Amino acid sequence: MKSKELNICINNKEDIDNFYKNLRKYIIFKNNHHMNLSISNNINDIFKEDLKEVERIFNIKNKKDRVYAMYNSVCDYIDNHYTLKNVCQFKDNTCVCQRMGFERVKVNGCCGSCKYLGENGCITKSLACKFFYCSYIKKHSHLFKPQDIKVFKYFFSPRQKIIAKFNFFHTTEENCKLLCKDSLLAFAFTKDADVDRFKEID
Secondary structure (H helix, E strand, O other): OOOOEEEEEEOOHHHHHHHHHHHHHHHHHOOOOEEEEEEOOOOOHHHHHHHHHHHHHHOOOOHHHHHHHHHHHHHHHHHHHOHHHOOOOOEOOEOHHHHOOOOOOOOOHHHOOOOOEEOOEEOOOOHHHHHOOOHHHHHHOOOOOHHHOHHHHHHOOHHHHHHHHHOOOOOHHHHHHHHHHOOHHHHHOOOOOOOOOOOOOO
């Protein structure tokens, strides 16, 4: 059966505001529709990227596939805005806090000796870890809030937001399985990750 079409024109800031104002209603009541956004060339590229990503996630109808897409989208957003800009000021495998003596872990920033840390950084995508920044960086850097990420704000349920922000040191697969359950009870009984960040590194 062919899905119904949800056609929306975005020509100015008012249209953008109205779109996001109604997005939750679209997700709840028109989830079986196929969204088509017609975005004016006058729209700022940053806004346009957010809109196109929302459209992409909305049009994924399989629950599991959508959760994985949501998860990876938010991880990639954080990487593009923070990790690539080196907001923690890494130099010679130490962050600015470690060089100033504010951090118990001696290398690799907050990751320390996490088992998921490879030569080129994290070998998995732990969203909670990506969301976390120490008090020093929060004080001295301009950081956006999780709710500023449109996919996180509108597609993650309240329960999923808690899971995503606090299930540290777990793999993408482990996190997404838990997000698919969308249950705080399941989260409460999730086994803590076996990670010793403070052990000595050879």
